[in-house]
Amino acid sequence: MKIEVKELTHQYPSGDIALSGINTVFEGIEPIAIIGQNGAGKTTFVKHLNGLLRPTCGEILIDGESIKNHTTAFWSRKIGYVFQNPDNQLFLESVKKEFEFGPKQQGVSKEEINERLKVVADLVGLTEKLSIHPFDLNATEKKFCTIGSILMMNPEMIILDEPTCGQDLEGNRRLTRIITALKENNQLCITITHDMKFVVKNFEQIIVMSKGRILKKATKEVIFSSPEILQASSVSPPPITRVGQALALERSVFSQQDFHQEFENKKQATRIYR
Template sequence: MKIEVKNLVHKYPSGEVALNGISAVFEGTEPIAIIGQNGAGKTTFVKHLNGLLRPSDGEVLINGESVEEHTTAFWSRKIGYVFQNPDNQLFLESVKKEFEFGPKQQGVPKKEIRWRLEKIADLVGLTNKLYVHPFDLNATEKKFCTIGSILMMNPEMIILDEPTCGQDIEGNQRLTKIIASLKANNQLCLTITHDMKFVVENFDQIIVMSKGQILNREKKEIIFSAPDVLKASYVSPPPITRVGQILDLDQPVFNQQDFHRYFEEKRADKKRING
């Protein structure tokens, strides 16, 4: 699947411009993170990719076809969206019914639905909660219920809006597993998040937004080596990356392993130079 965004503009009824001429292309399966301060236009932007919002100007093309040619329900077969607040997405009497609803609407055979249900319930950690009412789940479980309901429809792209909100370490580890699973299944994962530690652990490709525009789209090593871009988007690197910057390291580090490896390599280089 290929998504082309051309000079996208979105204006609210008040006249405020939320997106100001964004252009981008999405294809392949490499997970992408979208970062930037609140109000940068991240959610407004991704809601145009499956028709939840329609352009005020410009266009969004999916495999060469304008998103405005079909309904959001049509595009949801290709692009799944997981809302930041799961309460906005859950409406049935059990987790099982939430999971089965989408593929049933798509006409997926019962046997295939049963197979997906077993696989997805395990992936999102809700195998033992299938007959629980979604509103009796805790906040973390609700989030994974909404993720599971979208995964059940097997879209070519899935958009996660702030999936780490309210998550503990175990929840973040499960999200990491889900993102890796999507890539292995040839599905593109696009994720909005403010959690920079989560970003550097799971995404090599990053889009930085500010004031309704894309400031940069690059690999994480380049993004976190560009202080001007980070300052303009009000993004702060992960703590260990900031330590490396304070020490004036000549490359960004994203975890303790990177940190130790950097100094081991420098020590080895010094030994070679000194014979």
């Protein structure tokens, strides 16, 4: 699937401009993180990708067809969106019914739904909670319930809006497994997050937004080595990356292993030049 965003502008009824002439393309299956401070326009932007919001100006083409040609329900077959607040998405009496609802609306066979249910429930860690009312789940489980309900529809692209909010270490590990599974299943995952440690662990490609515009779309190495981009977006690199930069290591580091290797390289280079 290919999504082309051309001169996308969105103006709220109040007159405030939320997005200002965005141009970009999404295709392939490499996971993408969208970062930037609150108010940058991240959520407003991604809600245009499946028709939850419609452009004030500009256009969005999905495989060459204007998003204006169909309803959000139609595009949800291709692009699934997981809301930041699970309570805005959950509405049925059990986790199982939440999982089954989407594919039933799509006309998926009962046999296929049952097969998907086994895989998805295990992936999101809710196999033992299928009979539970979603509002009896804890906050972390609710988030994974909403993710599971979208995974059940098997869209070509899935958008996760702040999935790490309220997550513990195990929750973040489960999110990593989900993002990996999506790529292995040839599905594109776009994730909005403020957690830079999570970003560098799970995403090679990053979009940086500020004040309704895309400042840069590039690899994590390029993004976190661009002080002007980080300053303009008020984004701070992960702690270990900042330490490496303070020590003037040759390349940006994103893990302890990378740090130790680059630090040793710097020490060896220093000895040689002496």
